[in-house]
Amino acid sequence: MIATIIITGIILTLVAWIIINKIRNRRNGHGGCGCGCQGCAMSEICHKENCG
Template sequence: MIGWLSANLGTIIVSVILIAVVGLIIYKMIKDKKEGRSSCSHGCQNCAMKGTCHRK
């Protein structure tokens, strides 16, 4: 078991970092959605999704 861990330590570290980054991105997206923020920074006048993005 120790031999396998030491042989794959680099892969394990990179995987943990990637999982943490993806988790933080998902957390931020959920938090922004709950606060009513949009991911786009443009006006909604010409947006095809203008009726669904900002429901009130």
Template sequence: MIQYLKDNIATILISVLIFGLMAWVIIYKIRQRKNGESSCGCGCSGCPETSRCHK
């Protein structure tokens, strides 16, 4: 088991980093949506998707 970890430490660390980053982005987007912030970054007045928006 120790030898496996030594042989694959780079892959394991990169995988943990990528999954952690993905989890952070998902949590950030969920918090934005709960707070009523726009996910696209533009104003709702000129948006063609106004009828589908959560606001």
């Protein structure tokens, strides 16, 4: 019972950390793609100013 609670807490902490990092990166102007636009289907829409 205690082990289940501890493992659940660890997993929830990791998920929260990942979500917070994604939000911070997006607020700082970093996208999820890393601007590798050569083969990207969204290259005309995503990061126009960086990927000309």
